[in-house]
Amino acid sequence: MTDPTPAPDPAVAPDPRRALYRRWRAQRFAELVGQEPIVNTLRRAVATDRIVHAYLFVGPRGTGKTSTARILAKAINCTNRGDDGEPCDTCAACVAIRDGRALDVIEIDAASHGLVEDARDLVMRALTAPADFRRRVYIIDEVHMLSPHAFNALLKLIEEPPDHVVFILATTDTHRVPPTIISRTQRYDFRRLPTDVIAAKLTRITTAEGVEAEPAALELIARLADGGMRDAESLLDQVMAYAGDHVEEGSVRDAVGLADEETIGSLLDAYVAGDAPAALQGIAALSDAGRDLGQVAQQLETEGRRRLLASPGDPGLARRLAAVLRAASEAGSAGARDGRARLQLELLAIEIGAPDAARTVSPLAVSATTPASAPAKVDRPRPQARPAAEPSADVAQPLPVAPPPAPEPASVSHAAAATAAPSPISVPNGERPSLELLRSRWGDVVERASPSVKPLVKECRPYQLDGARLTLAFPEGREFLRSRVAERSTAIEDLLGQTFGSTWAVECVAASVDLEPLSVEEAIAPGDAADANALLQRTLEITGGQLVDVPEVRT
Numbered sequence: 358m359t360d361p362t363p364a365p366d367p368a369v370a371p372d373p374r375r376a377l378y379r380r381w382r383a384q385r386f387a388e389l390v391g392q393e394p395i396v397n398t399l400r401r402a403v404a405t406d407r408i409v410h411a412y413l414f415v416g417p418r419g420t421g422k423t424s425t426a427r428i429l430a431k432a433i434n435c436t437n438r439g440d441d442g443e444p445c446d447t448c449a450a451c452v453a454i455r456d457g458r459a460l461d462v463i464e465i466d467a468a469s470h471g472l473v474e475d476a477r478d479l480v481m482r483a484l485t486a487p488a489d490f491r492r493r494v495y496i497i498d499e500v501h502m503l504s505p506h507a508f509n510a511l512l513k514l515i516e517e518p519p520d521h522v523v524f525i526l527a528t529t530d531t532h533r534v535p536p537t538i539i540s541r542t543q544r545y546d547f548r549r550l551p552t553d554v555i556a557a558k559l560t561r562i563t564t565a566e567g568v569e570a571e572p573a574a575l576e577l578i579a580r581l582a583d584g585g586m587r588d589a590e591s592l593l594d595q596v597m598a599y600a601g602d603h604v605e606e607g608s609v610r611d612a613v614g615l616a617d618e619e620t621i622g623s624l625l626d627a628y629v630a631g632d633a634p635a636a637l638q639g640i641a642a643l644s645d646a647g648r649d650l651g652q653v654a655q656q657l658e659t660e661g662r663r664r665l666l667a668s669p670g671d672p673g674l675a676r677r678l679a680a681v682l683r684a685a686s687e688a689g690s691a692g693a694r695d696g697r698a699r700l701q702l703e704l705l706a707i708e709i710g711a712p713d714a715a716r717t718v719s720p721l722a723v724s725a726t727t728p729a730s731a732p733a734k735v736d737r738p739r740p741q742a743r744p745a746a747e748p749s750a751d752v753a754q755p756l757p758v759a760p761p762p763a764p765e766p767a768s769v770s771h772a773a774a775a776t777a778a779p780s781p782i783s784v785p786n787g788e789r790p791s792l793e794l795l796r797s798r799w800g801d802v803v804e805r806a807s808p809s810v811k812p813l814v815k816e817c818r819p820y821q822l823d824g825a826r827l828t829l830a831f832p833e834g835r836e837f838l839r840s841r842v843a844e845r846s847t848a849i850e851d852l853l854g855q856t857f858g859s860t861w862a863v864e865c866v867a868a869s870v871d872l873e874p875l876s877v878e879e880a881i882a883p884g885d886a887a888d889a890n891a892l893l894q895r896t897l898e899i900t901g902g903q904l905v906d907v908p909e910v911r912t
Contacts (some may be wrong), residue, residue: 377597378590381562383424384446384455386432390558390586391550392421398545399425403432403442408492409543411515411524413500415531416547419585423464425547426496426525430454430462433523434490450490461490467502476503476510483514483522492521500526501533508535516541549584552576558586559593563604568597570604577609614649621656625664628657628681628709629674636706640699650698654689657702658682672825672862676846680709683843709847782857790857792822802856810848813841820868825861827853830868839865 383389386396402408412429414422431444431451438444444451453459465479479495487493497503503511515524515538526542528534556572556579563570578596582589592613593604600608610617616624620643627635643653665678688701782790782798790798796819803815816838820830831838842849842865853861896902 376591377562377594378587381558381590383421383428384431386428386443389421389425389428391554392425392547395425395545395547399429400432400442403429403438404440408433408523410518410522411542412526413531413534413539413542413544414525414527414547415544416529417549417584418529419582419587419589420547420549421586422527422547423496423498426494426527427454427462429525430459430494430496430523433492433494434461453489459490461487461493462496463493464496464498467497467499471503471507473504473506473510476507480510480514484519487521492523494523494525496525496527498527499529500538501528501530505535508538512537512541550586551584552579555579555582555584555586555589559589562590562593563597566597568602568604571606574604574606574609577606577615581613581615614647614652616643616646616648616653616656618660621653621660624653625657625660625681628705629677631677631709633706633709636709637703640702640706644699650702651689654685654698654702657685658689661685673850673860676850676862677709680844680847681705684708789825789859792819795819795822795827795857798856802852805856806852807848810845810852813838813845814849814852817842817865820866825859827861827863829863829865831865833867839867 386400389396412426414426416422428444431446431454432438432442434450434454435444436448436450446452446455450459454462465475483493483495518524524542526534526538531539556575559575559578560570560572563575574596575593578589578592581592596604596609596612599612609615620639624636624639624643627633627639640650640653644650661678661682665675665682668674668678684701684705688698688705782801799814799819803811806814814829817829817831819827821828829842842863846863849863850861853863
């Protein structure tokens with residue numbers, strides 16, 4: 358074997374009609390970046406002639422799976438291969454594979470060729486000898502898209518193929534590949550590329566393309582690529598088309614629709630503070646500026662995650678940041694796909710600005726809807742006056758109607774008193790209540806809860822208390838309520854603060870707890886306890902019954 362010849366520089370004869378990621382696709386093992394363990398293993402396997410019959414490349418998009426498969430096909434069939442397993446990229450076989458005209462290197466898209474008939478046709482063609490090369494290589498991309506019958510048809514061929522056939526399977530979702538296929542292949546997991554590795558290659562590309570780019574701009578592009586080199590190169594191609602020969606960080610934000618970091622920080626501050634008007638105003642300003650609100654949601658998610666990891670000692674702040682992260686993630690994924698990112702962000706502003714509906718209703722508004730208050734007087738249109746006529750003797754005259762009595766001031770004062778917020782439960786020495794006190798007074802928490810929170814707190818019980826962090830337990834079999842508690846955690850924390858004072862942070866678990874029925878003293882208001890007990894005792898005397906505790910039965 359002779360020494361490998363350096364791969365030709367793509368910048369020598371650039372083709373502007375091709376996308377940037379296609380012009381700068383790696384053509385040799387030495388040009389692959391960020392996957393050194395895989396590259397070294399494959400290169401050594403080629404050098405020592407330890408080529409197996411089937412490979413499985415697993416990893417996120419844009420991490421080099423297809424490029425590695427093509428380079429491996431070159432190394433297997435290269436006629437001028439180096440002693441280290443590196444293909445020369447200049448022989449007839451390497452050039453044919455690079456140009457995509459090799460008859461014995463067949464790339465199959467499983468998304469469009471995933472039927473069992475396609476698999477049977479592949480089995481029949483694999484039995485024939487190669488046309489030009491020593492070995493025939495089948496590269497099946499997105500192999501998880503094959504149907505179950507197609508996998509079954511390929512099972513025996515992949516297990517024991519002819520000596521001249523090599524399979525290279527690539528997938529982004531290995532969970533959808535049958536274990537029987539995985540066990541017959543040699544698996545390699547491709548990892549996401551680090552930001553500095555992506556930025557370094559982008560620097561080489563811009564230098565070769567004659568483009569002046571700021572390091573901050575290339576670093577921003579590398580972060581947006583999320584570990585995918587192809588995404589980074591495609592994004593750089595887009596920015597170069599927008600900014601020309603001088604790429605700045607501002608031009609990257611304008612081309613992609615990103616907001617500046619200060620604006621994102623201010624919007625996140627409004628969310629955390631529960632300032633709905635400021636958050637809505639910030640969303641409207643970003644939309645009017647032409648920013649992609651799906652990208653804004655992803656920026657909020659990134660900044661919120663950074664703050665969340667930096668605030669483990671503040672449970673209240675961490676809980677609010679977690680709520681913002683959940684909604685921002687939804688707006689950045691499903692909301693962006695459906696075109697509802699702005700709606701998701703606006704709903705988040707409203708929900709986090711008013712976590713408990715009961716807190717947003719004023720006492721006057723409540724008193725106006727209570728039965729004790731007088732109904733509002735509605736002025737009806739008066740009928741048009743008719744010309745005066747002589748009253749007939751056989752027509753009865755209407756009796757005079759007395760004016761309605763004026764509402765009693767005492768009823769208004771009673772309604773206002775009924776809507777006054779109850780005072781917090783007193784705790785000895787002003788300290789935080791114990792777990793026993795929380796359990797004994799949980800009925801008060803249920804009675805004070807708003808209609809949106811009451812069904813949740815009624816179905817759980819205090820389980821563990823660690824400082825300000827209260828763990829609520831649901832009975833086994835009702836784990837579905839945990840997600841609802843996570844959505845309404847802020848409202849429950851505010852409810853605990855109104856009931857017992859101080860600040861709280863809640864979390865929930867599923868445990869073997871019994872939902873004991875609330876006692877009479879906890880289930881009714883304190884002012885009506887004596888009357889209710891007297892009525893209960895009188896009922897037992899009349900019926901001759903006995904008072905027993907019966908667990909709640911839900912149908």
